[in-house]
Amino acid sequence: MIRITRNDFSIDIEIRNLKRKSCGALCIFVGTVRKEQGLKEIEIETYKDMAERNLLEIEKKALKQFDIKRATIIHRTGSFALGDNILFIGVSAGHRKAAFAACRYILEEIKKNVPIWKKEIFEGRERWVM
Amino acid sequence: MKIRVKYFASFREKTGKREEEIECVPGMRLQSLVNSLKEKYGFGPRILISLNHEFGKNEELHDGDVVALFPPVSGG
Numbered sequence: 001m002i003r004i005t006r007n008d009f010s011i012d013i014e015i016r017n018l019k020r021k022s023c024g025a026l027c028i029f030v031g032t033v034r035k036e037q038g039l040k041e042i043e044i045e046t047y048k049d050m051a052e053r054n055l056l057e058i059e060k061k062a063l064k065q066f067d068i069k070r071a072t073i074i075h076r077t078g079s080f081a082l083g084d085n086i087l088f089i090g091v092s093a094g095h096r097k098a099a100f101a102a103c104r105y106i107l108e109e110i111k112k113n114v115p116i117w118k119k120e121i122f123e124g125r126e127r128w129v130m
Numbered sequence: 131m132k133i134r135v136k137y138f139a140s141f142r143e144k145t146g147k148r149e150e151e152i153e154c155v156p157g158m159r160l161q162s163l164v165n166s167l168k169e170k171y172g173f174g175p176r177i178l179i180s181l182n183h184e185f186g187k188n189e190e191l192h193d194g195d196v197v198a199l200f201p202p203v204s205g206g
Contacts, residue, residue, distance in 0.1 A: 050180055111205065113203070114203060115178075115180070117139035130202055
């Protein structure tokens, strides 16, 4: 399941949706806004049509390449304060090795291939993260 | 033929527009359109290109195609 949304996600609900009786491992990654000197907020912009297609493709490849049962990818868009959730990746699998590997694979693919951009807003200046 | 061109992130700010429609000659290729836009708006060398929602290289363009230009991604 993939989703690009302005809304926050519930980690509890997402974990519940990922769990299966045949799964002994559930690996999640949550990306949040990190504190940096003078940072007020960040903005996240997406090319939604393309980003959704690319996330679906990443999910499909993860399900094919790794021995996992389910994957959930949620990326938020909009304006965010320090500590806000911006990304959820969750993977359920029979065993931990595949769950960890798939979770990392999904994260690295998002960072390389999904049209999403972050802009950091400081007091009196701003910059796009490259 | 008409091609819709979208801009995102710093490219949207540089052009001052989210998208525009560009009249192209039949048979024009993607890279040729991108080069003319680079020249017009002064985009730097770090540029990603998509054609109809997939990363593009130098495909031939067709009427109604959607091209997008944007900087390297930074999600996650």
